[in-house]
Structure formats: C-alpha cells, structure tokens
Amino acid sequence: MSKKILTVSNLSKRFGNVVAVDGVSFDIAPGSTVGLLGGNGAGKTTTLGMLLGLLLPTSGLIEIFGEDMARNRHRVLPWMNFSSPYVDLPHRLTVRENLIIYGHLYGLSQVANRVKTLAIDFDLSDILGRPAGKLSAGQKTRVALAKALLNEPRLLLLDEPTASMDPDTADTIRGYLENYQRRTDATILLASHNMSEVERLCDHVLVLKAGQIVDRGSPSKLIARFGRRTLEEVFLDIVRGQISNA
Amino acid sequence: MILRHYYLIRGSWPRILELIYWPTLQMTLWGFITVFFESHSSWVAQAAGILVSAVLLWDVMFRGQISLFLSFIEEIWSRNLGHLFVSPLRPGELIVALLLVSLVRTLIGVGGAAILAILLFDVSIFTLGVPLAAFFTNLIVMGWSLGLIVSALVLRFGQGAESLGWAAIFLVQPISGVFYPISVLPSWLQPVAAAMPSSHIFEGMRAILIDEVFRVDLLTNAVGLNLVFVVISIVIFFSVLRYARIHGQLLQLGE
Numbered sequence: 001m002s003k004k005i006l007t008v009s010n011l012s013k014r015f016g017n018v019v020a021v022d023g024v025s026f027d028i029a030p031g032s033t034v035g036l037l038g039g040n041g042a043g044k045t046t047t048l049g050m051l052l053g054l055l056l057p058t059s060g061l062i063e064i065f066g067e068d069m070a071r072n073r074h075r076v077l078p079w080m081n082f083s084s085p086y087v088d089l090p091h092r093l094t095v096r097e098n099l100i101i102y103g104h105l106y107g108l109s110q111v112a113n114r115v116k117t118l119a120i121d122f123d124l125s126d127i128l129g130r131p132a133g134k135l136s137a138g139q140k141t142r143v144a145l146a147k148a149l150l151n152e153p154r155l156l157l158l159d160e161p162t163a164s165m166d167p168d169t170a171d172t173i174r175g176y177l178e179n180y181q182r183r184t185d186a187t188i189l190l191a192s193h194n195m196s197e198v199e200r201l202c203d204h205v206l207v208l209k210a211g212q213i214v215d216r217g218s219p220s221k222l223i224a225r226f227g228r229r230t231l232e233e234v235f236l237d238i239v240r241g242q243i244s245n246a
Numbered sequence: 247m248i249l250r251h252y253y254l255i256r257g258s259w260p261r262i263l264e265l266i267y268w269p270t271l272q273m274t275l276w277g278f279i280t281v282f283f284e285s286h287s288s289w290v291a292q293a294a295g296i297l298v299s300a301v302l303l304w305d306v307m308f309r310g311q312i313s314l315f316l317s318f319i320e321e322i323w324s325r326n327l328g329h330l331f332v333s334p335l336r337p338g339e340l341i342v343a344l345l346l347v348s349l350v351r352t353l354i355g356v357g358g359a360a361i362l363a364i365l366l367f368d369v370s371i372f373t374l375g376v377p378l379a380a381f382f383t384n385l386i387v388m389g390w391s392l393g394l395i396v397s398a399l400v401l402r403f404g405q406g407a408e409s410l411g412w413a414a415i416f417l418v419q420p421i422s423g424v425f426y427p428i429s430v431l432p433s434w435l436q437p438v439a440a441a442m443p444s445s446h447i448f449e450g451m452r453a454i455l456i457d458e459v460f461r462v463d464l465l466t467n468a469v470g471l472n473l474v475f476v477v478i479s480i481v482i483f484f485s486v487l488r489y490a491r492i493h494g495q496l497l498q499l500g501e
Contacts, residue, residue, distance in 0.1 A: 015493070045497070052332045054496045056488070078334045087328035087497065090250065090320065097253040104249060105333040131257075133324070147329070 011060035020046040022211035035198040036191040038208030044191040083148035084159035091133025106151035118146040137164035158190040195232035247343030269359035276301040277367040295369030310389025313348035318397040391479035398486035443471040
C-alpha cells in the first residue's frame with residue numbers, strides 16, 4: 001500500500017483525436033500542497049476532472065488513499081472535496097440552503113454549526129440568505145470554497161481558488177488555506193494561473209503543457225534552475241518553449 | 247437531495263402553484279366536456295366520470311414523468327451536476343431522491359385535482375376502489391421510466407434535447423388509450439399500444455367503470471411491461487451517465 005495520498009500513473013485522456021492529457025504520472029505526499037500549472041488548454045481542468053471521477057480516463061491509473069478511483073471512488077469521496085469557478089451551486093437556493101444540503105450529502109452531524117463556522121471564516125454571514133445565483137463572482141468563489149471545506153476534506157482539489165476575488169479577500173483566503181492545511185494536515189492540489197499564489201501556497205509544482213508534465217519541483221528550485229526571479233517568469237519561459245530539463 | 251427540492255419549491259410560489267395548476271385545469275376542462283357529452287353520448291353517459299377519471303389517471307403518469315425530469319434538469323440548469331457527482335451521493339441515491347420528489351409532487355397535484363373533481367363534478371376517482379392504488383403505481387412507474395429516459399437524453403445531447411422532455415409523453419398519449427379503447431386505433435398501431443403499460447391500465451379503468459369488472463389480466467400485463475420499461479430506463483440512464491463521464495458532460499452542461 002502506497003503512503004502517498006494520491007498516485008497518478010500514465011494518465012491519458014483523449015477526446016476524439018485531441019489528446020488533452022498525455023501519459024501524466026505524479027504522486028502527492030500527505031500534508032503537501034501541490035500546484036498544477038499550465039496555460040489555457042494545458043490539461044489542468046481535465047486532470048482535476050479525472051481525479052474527481054467526473055471524467056473517465058482513456059488510460060492510466062488513479063489511486064487516492066490507496067483506492068483505485070475507477071472502482072472504489074465512493075469509498076474516498078467522503079474524504080475529498082473540490083471547488084471550481086466553472087461548477088455552480090443551485091442558483092435559486094440561498095447560500096445557507098446550499099451549504100446545508102451539501103453538509104447533509106457529506107454526512108455531517110452538526111450541519112448548522114459547521115455552516116455557521118464557515119460563514120464566519122469566509123465572511124458569508126451577510127449573504128447566507130441570498131440566492132446563490134445572485135452573488136457576485138467573488139462571493140460565488142467564497143461560497144464554493146466554503147462548500148469545499150464543509151467536510152474538512154483530507155484531500156482538497158481547488159481549481160483557481162481565488163478567481164474573481166479582490167486582492168484583500170484573495171490574501172485572506174490564501175491565509176485561511178494555509179492555516180487549514182497546517183491545522184488538519186490536509187493535502188491540497190490546486191490549479192491556478194496566479195503565480196504569486198502558487199509560490200506562496202505550494203511546496204511542489206507540476207507544470208503542464210499540451211497535456212504533458214514538462215517540469216516539476218519546488219517553486220524555489222524551479223526559479224533557481226531557470227535563473228529567474230519569480231515563478232511567473234519561469235512559467236512564461238516554459239509555456240513559450242524555453243523548457244529546462246525536468 | 248429531497249431537502250434540496252423542498253427548498254426549491256418552498257422558495258418559489260410559481261412552482262407551488264404549478265404543482266396543482268395543470269392537473270386542476272385539465273380536470274376542469276374534461277369535467278365540462280363530460281357534462282356536455284353525458285347528454286349527447288350514450289357511451290359516456292353509461293359511465294359518468296369516465297373522462298374525468300381518465301384525465302386524472304393520465305395526469306399521474308404525466309406528473310410522474312415531468313416532475314422527475316424537471317428535478318433532474320434543475321441540476322443541469324444550475325450547473326450543479328459536477329458538485330453532486332463528486333459528493334458521496336451515488337447515482338442510484340440520486341435517482342431514488344428524484345423518484346420520491348416526483349411522488350410527492352404528483353400526490354399533491356393529482357390529489358388536489360381529484361378532490362376538486364368531487365366538489366365540482368361529483369366525480370370521485372376513489373370509487374375505483376383498491377385497484378386505484380395499482381393503477382396509480384403502474385402509471386407513475388411508467389412516468390418515471392419515461393422521465394429517466396428523457397433525462398438521460400438531455401444529459402447525452404445537451405439542453406437542445408430539453409424539449410423532448412416535454413414532448414415525449416404526448417407521443418405516448420395517443421397509444422395509451424386514455425380516452426378511448428385501443429381497439430379504435432389502426433390495426434398496425436394496436437400492437438404498439440399493447441406494448442405500453444399505460445394502455446392496459448386505461449383499459450382496466452374502463453373495465454371497472456363501464457363493465458364493473460376488475461381485469462387482473464390487464465393489471466398483470468401492465469406490471470410485466472413496466473418491469474421491462476424500468477430495466478430499459480435504468481440501463482439507458484446509467485449508460486448515458488458513463489458516456490457523460492467519458493465525454494466531460496458533467497463539467498460542461500449548464501445554463
């Protein structure tokens with residue numbers, strides 16, 4: 001049995017003739033925060049979709065908590081959660097109703113208390129009674145994050161967790177995620193276009209290009225290897241073709 | 247999931263009104279037609295309330311189908327399928343929740359209309375007695391089967407197929423013998439009608455109201471055919487769900 005929280009082996013996904021993910025392999029140790037970087041169409045969302053079981057891989061293996069996701073995903077789903085700006089919550093239900101429903105779906109015993117706590121953590125108290133469809137983009141992202149943390153997941157998958165947030169709110173959220181990770185020793189995999197966010201939160205980075213991992217390492221090591229000052233400069237070098245040896 | 251639909255309906259007066267609006271409207275329309283026909287048609291006069299009973303039973307199937315379909319498509323409209331399918335909720339549990347929500351909506355809608363039929367036209371569908379429960383069960387189960395199939399079609403073909411959800415059941419109505427015996431259909435169409443569980447139910451209803459006979463054979467036919475319908479609809483739904491997971495529909499569908 002692997003001690004890794006997540007192991008991905010030779011993962012591929014094809015849509016007709018288009019290869020969205022091409023033979024990706026990586027693993028994630030417990031308690032780490034890993035960034036999935038790449039330009040538009042690099043395969044980040046497709047990879048996350050496969051990890052969550054929303055997409056079936058064309059080939060390859062995904063193991064989470066030692067379970068084969070193709071066969072036993074329902075054994076591990078209670079310990080996972082995710083947030084994405086591309087998947088909404090029911091528009092006509094209020095924020096509170098949405099969080100209560102998902103609290104029940106994740107089998108929480110003290111749903112109301114958990115919702116109350118998360119409402120304070122994510123500054124949602126004033127909008128709990130508002131329909132989810134009438135929130136601003138930044139508010140929706142905070143609600144999606146609150147939903148993602150309802151069950152205190154041991155594995156948290158985040159697709160652009162601070163999308164549409166103002167810098168102040170985004171900074172608060174990053175701080176919250178850091179604290180959450182420290183407090184629970186949870187593992188976080190996040191896809192983001194925000195390189196300063198990745199630099200701050202992640203201890204390891206996977207860089208995707210055209211469906212393949214073209215580089216990997218800690219942000220500081222990648223920066224040093226490319227002789228750059230920031231991860232953003234490294235990212236630009238990679239996506240524009242100046243790839244170092246991974 | 248049941249709570250989710252309770253919140254949805256509770257928070258929207260048009261949805262509450264809609265629960266009972268169409269069954270009541272249909273029942274009232276056919277009630278007045280019956281009042282007229284009773285003085286002009288010996289067949290309808292033989293069994294007072296046959297058309298009202300037919301329309302109420304038809305609405306059981308219609309409500310069953312459309313309620314399930316609407317509950318499912320709410321998740322697509324709100325782009326919520328992604329969240330649902332990464333939660334511990336299993337697809338089978340989702341279906342059971344949809345069925346229960348549909349059952350409650352149908353009971354409220356058709357039950358309300360059935361009570362109004364007694365008050366307005368002195369026609370009680372409850373005079374069908376114990377067989378009414380069997381008719382209700384078979385019709386709602388067939389409605390659910392159709393609802394699952396059209397939900398699967400929307401999942402497969404996207405929201406362009408949504409109109410199918412509204413139209414599909416009306417394709418079945420003419421061959422269900424709701425208001426007339428299937429013997430009036432062209433001979434080539436009668437086998438098709440006989441393959442519908444609903445046609446046996448409506449024949450059974452007429453047998454009780456006109457001949458005052460409960461036809462066990464018709465009920466047995468309906469149950470057998472319904473089993474086939476249920477299996478086919480579940481196979482289609484799960485096949486399409488797999489297709490959706492292969493092609494990424496769970497991430498992409500939405501308003």
